[in-house]
Amino acid sequence: MSTGTAAAATTSGTDRGPTYREALREALREALHADERVFLMGEDVGRYGGCFAVSLGLLEEFGPDRVRDTPLSESAFVGAGIGAALGGLRPIVEIMTVNFSLLALDQILNNAATLSHMSGGQFSVPLVVRMTTGAGRQLAAQHSHSLEGWYAHIPGLRIVAPATVADARGVLAPALACPDPVLLFEHAGLYGTTDDAPDGPGADDPAGVALDGAAVRRPGTDVSLVTYGGMLPTTLAAAERLAEDGTSAEVVDLRSLRPLDEETVLASVRRTHRLVVVDEGWRSGSLAAEVAARVAEHAFYDLDAPPERVCSAEVPVPYAAHLERAALPSVDGVVAAARRTVG
């Protein structure tokens, strides 16, 4: 993962190792090879090659039964994923972007998340749902949501937001091995990113990425910057800037939003005594609120300053570049928040 500017972070790599997109594709390929119960379905995953080209080439390699184009019927094909999982398969369902997942929310919340409990443990739903999330490409109010933190409210689901190429490559296997429904959120701004080097912040656990557990992406002593997914590059860049004037920021990448790895967050705050949460979701009711609340509850006496949140402005994301930029968390915003906590 580039720790430099946002521009560097979106450069697509050739000599820089695989991109996030390529890593996702390789993970899919591996899963389809490894287990014949695995199949991929969603709108345009096949002939089109995937809305964001993640599944490009897989139809040709695995055929239309296992790389299955669906009609525009989000509720039906997500629910069919649930049914196929109950029927013994290991479906990977792609929803083009998180906004469209609202059409399938009944199936996700009322069925996928509840069937195990409601049946007294007789059934489990080993389903993986992948979707793109996030803003930053001027796609406006119906294509720019960051709802992964919102999904993390729902018991019965696992929510994962890989932020690095290594995580993108590694997380699918444990997600498929998990007997419960897992929602994987891929931030659109990350598809073209590469991890800088084998010892870069994303490569701390290249072989076996776990489904849960946060990762410290950069150690530090003065303030904990807690983030996930598409905000990791911004947060790392802010840490870099803070370092320039002598503030040592620790960057924690949550990776799993449900369950939350509270221990890693609390341990960091107990070291740094200051917390800034960076979250692309809208501020009120954000995952950042949950992180701040847990720290206030469990590390209250360790905190030397009020917790800070850097979130998106509470506005449906506007199209115009300057307005969209103003709506999203920025390096400046993170730096300023961190300075307030140490100031």
Next chain:
Amino acid sequence: MSTGTAAAATTSGTDRGPTYREALREALREALHADERVFLMGEDVGRYGGCFAVSLGLLEEFGPDRVRDTPLSESAFVGAGIGAALGGLRPIVEIMTVNFSLLALDQILNNAATLSHMSGGQFSVPLVVRMTTGAGRQLAAQHSHSLEGWYAHIPGLRIVAPATVADARGVLAPALACPDPVLLFEHAGLYGTTDDAPDGPGADDPAGVALDGAAVRRPGTDVSLVTYGGMLPTTLAAAERLAEDGTSAEVVDLRSLRPLDEETVLASVRRTHRLVVVDEGWRSGSLAAEVAARVAEHAFYDLDAPPERVCSAEVPVPYAAHLERAALPSVDGVVAAARRTVG
């Protein structure tokens, strides 16, 4: 509102004044009389008399055009409410319970909440959506959600959860007068409740209930109990119990979940220096997290103890009475949390 036991709170009243249900009905009747642009639609609001009998008799009074039964098509009729609002009417849409609203979430989030902004302010959506929320009646995992706090994450919506008969009676008029979409959450456990007396905790503002603004339902000095909706009776009962052993608890009823009346909450905490949030939503990502985070951010130096949250267990609500009871916030749980803060 009965401040006694839960049993007392669900007694339906005759000489005790109107019930919450009757107050809602009276408000609907008044609105239908006052403005011919107003109409009510939803599943079984007419001939059946409303799933929870709120609209009983209104069909006979106002006819099938204005009290309009819909087919089972949540997305279509909520979206039709949006369109009718754009077309100059003032629709009140009833969704039987919040669980079914998931089927309409695309319309609520992608249309109702965004149209004003996305059109640069050309359109507004004066729509009121009413729905029942909450557990406590052994309706199990698909009929017991408390998602009002979750909805409060969405910019462009107003979220209101009347907890008293006076609010139930008063909030519809300002909701209809509001040019933006308003979601009204009626807790199923409240329908049969009555406000004890004109000077009871619900009657502080009988004439003009506002759409936003929290209310202090019981003043106190030692700890702030912040709650809303269906948890108000539980919280008031806990305050009563705390008073018995000398702890003076202030009870704040948020009423509006979006926007949040942060000032009233902060002012209370600045007096009591202790915070317990009581919220029937699942704990992680609850509205309680948002309240705790705001207090930690803005009243950090006023807090004498870590904030506490009393929420529902993170489990799809089970059917069996003893399990359901264990899953929900209880008077004991609130009392214990409050004692921890003052202890």
Next chain:
Amino acid sequence: MSATVADDRLDLLRGMVRVRRFEERCVELYSTERIRGFMHLCIGEEAVAVGLVGALEPGDAVVSTYREHGHALVRGVPMSAVLAEMFGRATGCSRGRGGSMHLFDAARRFYGGNAIVGGGLPVAVGLGLADALTARPVATACLFGDGAVAEGEFHECLNLAALWRLPVLFCCENNRYAMGTALEREHAETDLALRAAAYGMPAWAVDGMDPEAVRAATQRALALVRGGPGPCFLELRTYRFRAHSMYDPDRYRDRAEIARWREHDPVDGLHARLLADGELDDEGWARLVAEVDAEIREAEAVAEAAPVEPVEDLLRFVGAEPTGETP
């Protein structure tokens, strides 16, 4: 008429009586608050339960609704497990987590008990997809009401199943009402089989008050579905004699209409035919009812004696529990 057919008709009658008497007892248990929550009865619709669910093979799957007591009993879910579930006991078929609306039984491929109208259809399509992809010669029967036909999920699922030629039997129990909303106020076109046919699948309507007709139609449909060219749709024309749920004062139906449909009571009808055909006499009938009532009493005693889940187990099953098996 051969002995087999005669036995068979007697079995149909016995099955219906079992469901009928069971639910009548449930009403009593509900009134004394031993059963709580929402409870929906299929009294009047038993011919669908025995004719349709009874025609399935053990390997087939069933996806049902909140009005599923009859489907579960006919499928073989033990009556004591159903009752224990409604009593909220640990021995309930969903360990007390589900209640009346959420009966499950993995061993019998009974996938619930879905209380979101239309919510079971996508699951059934997925089960059919799993069967198709693994070439299992089984069918999934998906039961839902006339009200569900208005939901978007109905449309998406019929198209998907037809497009992918999945072995799903869509079974619409058209009892002419969705709660208080009559068919004519739910649907612009009330011929539901015609609507389903527009997705390009065989679809027809059956007298849902006649268990033999239901069974014959189901067998014909299953032959098309199982390993066949795709899904089928059956509209079972039936009627519920009771209110929508125990909460429903049933203000919206004409008493005369109910009385008219009661003349087609599926239990009375088959009972009368068996008497007329000499396949049953009054003594046989009395014995049958007594046997059923004994089973109900026994089930009730077993359920009543069962323990509840320990409250410490509240959070169990939110996720699957480790089994030691490779997933």
Next chain:
Amino acid sequence: MSATVADDRLDLLRGMVRVRRFEERCVELYSTERIRGFMHLCIGEEAVAVGLVGALEPGDAVVSTYREHGHALVRGVPMSAVLAEMFGRATGCSRGRGGSMHLFDAARRFYGGNAIVGGGLPVAVGLGLADALTARPVATACLFGDGAVAEGEFHECLNLAALWRLPVLFCCENNRYAMGTALEREHAETDLALRAAAYGMPAWAVDGMDPEAVRAATQRALALVRGGPGPCFLELRTYRFRAHSMYDPDRYRDRAEIARWREHDPVDGLHARLLADGELDDEGWARLVAEVDAEIREAEAVAEAAPVEPVEDLLRFVGAEPTGETP
């Protein structure tokens, strides 16, 4: 042929050329990054824009999709306001908040610009409901694609509009693809008009490459819809000549198929007919194109000169702003 009809056909041609040339310019502006985000072109589908939207009255309402440049321009949204929107300027028809997918114009009852496939249909039904309840003699034209027909919202809305007899004209631009998914892989039954007819409304298919046929059908349908017994459904059979969006490498279509459809180019077709019928000569054509190009240049200059919204106004319009009017 009378002068009126001739003028009229010329207007149709001019309208299509305007949309075509405008979008061709948009491609250039996109390649230089003056337009960003998702942009979907209707090149090839202009006959629907001019024939259908052009046939509406000012009081009618339009609900469209992300592929709506043509609909907006024909509806009368000023070209400079459309371009300014795509440039993200304050003078854009959505004040820069919407971009290409979200063009709005309250004065012209143009309700967007909806980028959730199928998401516009419920809104159109609601507009129709408002018209019906207030007895306004207008229609709402709701445009959507063949892909949208698979969404549950399509089903719910057609039923609701037919059940309540609302003045909505459902207009399906069937361009045979939903992104990369061909009609045959979207729908079990590909006769979309037949599908719509199953909801009990008049429904028929039209050659969507012929603006005159589209207009005639629209007029016929509007006569049924406006103050009539209920909704209508038109299937406009058309084709997009370009990729789905500027992001789409168009891997899924056969070049020969595209070439075959290009033979039915609606602009070329009407152009040739007008030449053949002597209603246009080469000079007239050149003048028409020059006028259109001048309008585009002018619009571009105006849009380019326009200011952007101040960044301090980011939070404006999340809710309606106080107007002083009683609500």
